[in-house]
Amino acid sequence: MDAEAVVTCPRVVRTAADPIRLSHSPDTRLSDPWGTLGHVDELAQEEHALRELAEEKLRSLAGEHAKLREDQWTAIRALVVDRSRALVVQRTGWGKSAVYFIATALLRELGEGPTVIVSPLLALMRNQVAAAERAGVRAATINSANQEEWENVQEQVAMGELDVLLVSPERLNNPDFRDNVLPELSADAGLIVVDEAHCISDWGHDFRPDYRRLRTLIAELPEEIPVLATTATANDRVVRDVAEQLELGEREALVLRGQLDRESLRLSAVRLPTAQARLAWLANKLNELPGSGIIYTLTVAAADDVASFLRDRGFEVASYSGKTETAERQQAEEDLLANKVKALVATSALGMGFDKPDLGFVVHLGAPSSPIAYYQQIGRAGRGVERAEVLLLPGPEDKDIWAYFDSLAFPSEHIVRRLLSVLGEADGPMSTAALEPRVELSRSRLEAVLKVLDVDGAVHRVRGGWTATGEEWTYDADRYARVAKARQAEQQAMVDYLATTGCRMEFLLRQLDDPHAAPCGRCDNCTGERLSTEVPGEAVAEVEQRLLRPGIDLTTRKQWPSGMSALGVDLSGRIPATEAASVGRALGRLTDIGWGNRLRPLFAPDAPDAEITDELFQACVQVLAGWGWERRPVGVAAIDSRRRPRLVASFATRIATIGRLPFLGRVLSTGEAPAAVNSAQRLAGLTTSLSLSPELEQNLSAVDGPVLLIDDRVDTGWTLTVAARMLRRAGAGEVLPFVLAATA
Template identity: 60%
Template sequence: MDAYSPSIETDLRAQATAILRSLVGRDDADFHEGQYEAIEALVAGGRRALVVQRTGWGKSAVYFVASLLLRARGAGPTLIVSPLLALMRDQVAAASRAGVRAEAINSANALDWEQIAQKLANDELDVLLVSPERLNNPVFRDTQLPALVERMGLLVIDEAHCISDWGHDFRPDYRRIKDLITALPRTIPVLATTATANERVVHDVQEQLAVGGADVFTLRGSLARESLRLGVLRLPSPRTQFAWLLTHLNDFHGSGIIYTLTVSAAEDITRLLSEAGHKVLAYSGRTDTEERHRAETALKNNEVKALVATSALGMGFDKPDLGFVVHVGAPSSPVAYYQQVGRAGRGSINADVLLLPGTEDREIWRYFATSSMPDEERAHAVLQELGAAAGPMSVPALESRVNIRRTPLELLLKVLAVDGAVERVSGGWIRTGNPWYYDAERYTRVAAARMAEQTAMIDYENSRGCRMEFLAKALDDPAAAPCGKCDNCAGVWFSDEIQDSAKDSAQTALGRVGALLEARRMYPGGMEKLGVPLKGKIKQELQAADGRALARLTDLGWGGRLRALLENSDEPDAPIAKPMLDACVKVLSEWKWETRPVAVVSMPSRKRPQLVGSFAHGISEIGRLPYLGQLEYRGGGPRGDSGGNSAFRLAAVWDQFVVPAEMAERLAGAPGPILLIDDLADSRWSLTEAARVLRAAGAPGVLPFVLAQAG
């Protein structure tokens, strides 16, 4: 590196300032404290840098300005690893405003990949944005990434806390970045940025940036957000939370985000508020890509009052004038909470942030706390099958050999891949020659940290001190100080009054019944490997019709009561309660079937025979439908444990149900479909197999009807 003189520094700063002003569209713009120092470290020093600054500070300005300065000096394009589509769209748009030629490769623009690759080959791109998952795409990893590494001018890791086990949003694919850094020449600068990192995460990221002995320049600023007015309002139930939103949503200035912990809650709240005349849209993992984009645009243009969102709308959504953030249910850590509320007040003087803790928060936290940790027995089962395979194995093929559901299996493969035990190639996954061991100590430490974070979140809810100071301290911010405006510093700024009409509307919404139970149409692949002679489409004459459930277990209304009934092992088996039976009758009254059922049949039940039997008898009597009895088990009935993936679930119930002779006689002449009763539909294969034997015995149709649908 040539000696760096003051005159060169003056010239660099002038060039950087000119690019910044083009980026923001203002001739008087200047750098925030620390921005130019980070740019100088990258461009003049070729260093590795970690920038921890609050949302809105201008971290993206650092890497866009640095990219253009490096390009002007003959460097290759910048690679930005970015976690979310919303973030990529905003970054590409911001780059174009500054004259930065930027493109993104992600799941939403597959048709553009070839064109983008050609631009990259022609040196017509200054910045390429990719998701961390793209680093393990065989085509990108093996054909495009090596050439890019050779030419890369700058590597940027956005939302760098995702690298760390201790980060609130750890992602297995982010751990690949350490390998990417290792492969880079020491002369290539690297920038990692985040707004949500405590000291433990900072040290973890620093260690990963320092691989190969590189020195790391760390810039850390105050993380407190002066524009935010924080508050916590405890309400006794989902009903009162819903009613409070109905009463007070319009009290908030501008447009904002209402966060929920589950998809069902987001959809329920959206429906409730929409029916009351509020312009809101749902945003979750169930929302398809185009709908997400439209929802983001609607919020940015203030065409809606709020998006009702899960954490799917988290990092990267950029709306400087976002007026409020309300949480119905608390995230599992103060750091995760800070990250989400940081969406508000970025470009305005004031924004309101209110937390409505939920009664079921801890139960939801418990589920997600371990979802990214591999199970040792299952991991070894996957490795054994891949090791024995003659070639690459697809996920569906692997499902037929290991009893793991699709989503957990894909996550487990990611974890094993970043550990170097497996590799994704064209055609599927293969076992590498690298040894793998279960790092029990590491996972125990991570689990303990997650529990500590949950306790800290409860402490935040109950704190009588300054709420912003609490969050800043959770991030180990040395500048943490009282904000003077939260509900504890300045007094309660929100009303807890709820209109009676809102209570009634909330009760009606939570009392709403009926969830579609979609029938299975196709058998899972690989069944022959499990000794089951099934494949392809289920014959139409043996299919069940779409059915109904009283509610999903994740619903806020009946879902809670059904969880208490069906998931509590200490709950004794008992006949169905009258209010629940009445709700089921309401589902039947709203069911728009093509042909009314003519009889009732129940599933055999080992765990809850009284519940299922009384449910079937009750529907039979109220609906004046003859009860034909229950199906019988063949031998010992379904094999294996509950749970597992689709192929194993089907194999467990295949040919295990029998239609009694007396029932078969009555089915043969039935003039219409049979109502098939059960307590819980999870994989739906029990109902599918029961429908097959009923239809084979002569039933002209089968309508499944259950109390609860899992998921």
């Protein structure tokens, strides 16, 4: 046997001596090109012939010297011969895609229908289509980026011209696809594949509610259709949950879990005191790292900042995040694959499925919140090279970023009940845009909750939006609490990983419940070889000068949210130019690695209200000096702050004084502060809570020109948008927003 071990889940035991079945019943659709199967030696001969054919397919896929691993053959045999359900948990680069492409080729020769692969990322789909072509398998995708091809692809499937159809999990609940395409496709499929199956479990590091619809799909499959689930990052808890979600335990199934260590990886952790020191260290070290690689950051802002700095230092790098345009992302991937760039500076958006065998390094500027997610990301490196460097540079701000993402967990029960009540009272389907004004959830969270409720059977997506099913639904508070507790445990494990004096790879593998976990003999702790943390002072100063270059553009809203009439607010469509704010400025983002590190303590929940510091004020003066406005402001106005009135007042009056401008007055904030839940409700609250002070109204009637509008921070942008509209309608010729911090 190969080093990868065969591990069984409940009710699962399979050995090479089990009888091979090319069909389950006499009336099966399958032919038997290998003859009638009866005697044991005949079975052995037929199995040998089948394996030879599988080896031939592998050579087409991976080269003339490629040979199937024993576990690869075990999985292929289970799918093609026994028509079983299987879960394969193997390290990245092990060859999981070879299993389903070879199984597809064999099943197609037996006359079976196409394979349906549910795949989570566009980058993964592109790689899989290319790999399928190498194996002589005709593949196509249906995803959000190729809508113009959907009809043609569906026709190819209907005509039997495709061997593999890759679909994104989101497609599974598109009404047209779900109701008209999927039933026929699943009934005629030769194989169903769930790639990156850990996404189906909310215990996994990349839970996606769309994946849970697969449970219904698989439960309704004809019994003879095999199912394969694959992942590289699943511990025992996730494996059990995936098996439950996909009902792998309801019939005989196979679980293959292999050794996850990759002998090419050299893990190290480097602790440096500041973000400036970390970036200076990386800039000095980058040319020494082998080949090309990935530099991971925790936020989009950090990815942009780091990429910009490294480009200024002469490195060929590109930023990559969920906010990068699709075409730019694809070009960045191709440039990295072709070694045209030294690195992609990326968020976790570059993860599953990106396949570059010669990737020479993975660097993390900031620690991910989970050792399992960390293992998944470093698994991009070292697949086809003898040595790859894996470097982790943690920062004190990491925990703040973890806490922010924790705050986006499943909402409280009363909010979810309100959503169900609104849908239940509706006369027909409601779109997400129509729901948003009525429910205290942001658009993205609302969509995520609807997907979970859809999977739970409480709501149903139809043409035109969502409807309530009327089915009884239980808020599973215990499960949500257990998931939150598990997340906290993972964060502590990441802290422990950084502090461990033992083998780093063994630590990660034990987090993944790898039974083969053992000291690697390669990491910094095993070898005692520590990377120097010395950074020339002038290099740190250069980074500090670059990162603390003050000022970012601030664009306010251009369009009113839909559905405002339901909240009694007569605002709709595009905001007129005569009522809109101009492009403003913020000193920095709370999420960046420059000013963000100075601004975050100022806005911490327990931070006292105090006057603006000289350091921040002088930086704001630099922003003003470099603004380049067409007309100089004629006055300064400020927005009331409930939490930081001293900060805003001192900020505004000092700006007025140094600019020799009159302070015109305040935008008052009365009543309860509107909750920042979604755009519609936020806007509705602001239209009643904001007003101009009499002093400000009087002064605006006496000035002619732009007004500098001061606030402490901008989150959604609606406060500045509404305040600017009021100022413009009261006579301000232009409104120039100026804040200390932008949330994003």
